[in-house]
Amino acid sequence: MKSFQQLTDELNSLKTGLFGRDFLLTWDKTEDDLRQTLLVADELKYLRDRNISTRCFDSGLAVSNFRDNSTRTRFSFASACNLLGLEVQDLDEAKSQIAHGETVRETANMISFLTDIIGIRDDMFLGEGHRYMLEMGAALDDGFSNGVLPQRPGIINLQCDIDHPTQSMADLLHLVNFYGGLDKLKGKKIAMTWAYSPSYGKPLSVPQGIIGLMTRFGMEVDLAFPEGYNLIPEVVDRAGRQAKASGGSFRVVNTMEEAFRDADIVYPKSWAPYAVMEQRTGLLKTGDKEGLKALEQECLANNARFINWECNEAMMKLTRDGNALYMHCLPADISGVSCARGEVSAGVFERYRIQTYKEAGFKPYIIAAMILNNRFEFASGILEVLYREGRSRVKRI
Template identity: 35%
Template sequence: MKTELLRGKDFITLQEWDREEIDTLLDVSFDLKRKFAMGIDTPYLEYKTAMLMFFEESTRTRNSMEAGLAQLGGHANFLDTSTMQVSHGEVAKDTATILSSYSHAIACRNCFWEIGNDYLRNMAENSSAPILNLQCDLYHPMQGLADLMTIQEKKGETKELNVSIIWSYATSHKKPISVPLTQALLFPRYSMNVTLAHPEGFELPDWVIEQAKENAEKNNGTFKVTDDMEEAYKEADIVIPKNWGSWVNHPDGGEDLLEANKDWKCTEEVMDLAADDVMYMHALPADRGNEVEDSVIDGPHSVVYGEAENRLHTAKAVMTVTMGGK
């Protein structure tokens, strides 16, 4: 594949990147991780600048992008949108046109329901630089790529792995559907057997389920949905118990529905139903005590810190591939 074809390519959803392109990102991620471990400088984006627009708070995403671009020889401008003219009504077209004339990429996090993804696509239509999605209302491709890297790193072959994406109870804040949605679409493309489990009322949109099943059929994987939590844990090689909000009950948030499902929690008891070498994953931050017991997230099956570290290397890969070139 001619990697120069990826320079300037928007990174809004992994669905719009084919398998070969995603594999290129993974190859670059692993190479950058090795060089980081060996202390080898990687000034692939020397004097390049990216604008980082955040409509929401961030820890891993902001810092992986800022540290990552610095390690690549470039500079990231952190932009809190509450201090920008966006807060006074400036439209995406004007913001994207101007900021792209100042930089080599615009990366944006906007998770507002039925606004975020449209905002990113509006920017992409008007930007002369690639638009990188740092999470929107529908997708979180940066997290999905890091999750896939972690699975390959820890498990090797992805074919026929039993992976369960499981809704879990949380009270910390209303979490978008973008992480489970991204995983549901991506993992079947790598021939995994994916189970999506959630109580009634926390379904993902019908088009997601249809696309996930199509991805599975095309790539010799499987995809199923269940409302039985224990079924999802049984014989699972990887479990990803994480809360997400009820888009079905938006905008009221479905608080009564949430409280009715407090028993959807990752405990040592349900982990015992999984494979002996089951891997526990979470995008973080986890709502400890609600989503998961401390003994699980801090236990021998947990890979959450390695998963979070991989956010740095995959972010650097996305920037290197999309912003690189002479």
């Protein structure tokens, strides 16, 4: 465990451009940006674990805009905001309406007069979520530069169609803690593989987020999926380039077995094929219920051909010393528990259950770090002030 001073020194050695910039895609950020995000998360956790308040807003709003259901991320965002002193106000579109471009521009301003941060989840439609966030950002720029907004609220991507940076960064922080340092990840093999699930339409953002992030730190990244379950090509290409640049590797393979072989880390997780997500987006937009039903049947039937893509004891035996670290963004489809056959056998999941919970536990800190870096030019300075003040989070006698 590093001391607060060590974390601060590390922070001070970085040159970052996080201040005032939205956090939408990890690959838009420099390595120093990502390091700072991890370090600030560590410092926030360090302080809270010692009952030191990390409140740096006396008042201020954080807007959450969930365009898809969420429990984990909703609570993580609420926790992160509360940790810093921001109050969450949910933009419930059922109780208002955001329709076309015009109104996004207007709504962005109307919710932002006294707002410091906006967290958005929009992962249902390929080609939409990221675009929506960019549009929201442009509207905020417009409002700020025209004197409508006294501050330009930052945007945090809480999952879009392309990336899921709060998840992948929490996963990365879990690995950093598990192995004892970011530099320890160099050369470690991670298998990001498709896995069978009796459901359909799961977003691509988690596997894309993982290959888009883990290839930046010299890891050996294997992506495995059955024929047809491709990800967005640009993201896959980027992963390859990044692996080369960071001194690691990136391969696409066709079986779970090949990806698992000698892996240090495995991340088996279901997703829908890119082409299906595109079709689905079209059907959802036209409200074609018959078409959606037919597509679902087709997909489930197709999924069923790959029921053996299950992370079980036999699969785990293939990994380094039969002892790879199992990861999942949760909830996992667990065979015999949440479904007859799923992504992972009950035994394997149970062995790593606590680890997956710890993995999830980094998310509130990662989100809080993203917020803090967005709002404060000198994050390490603010954290030092909090440390020195040493105000109790929970009152003491």
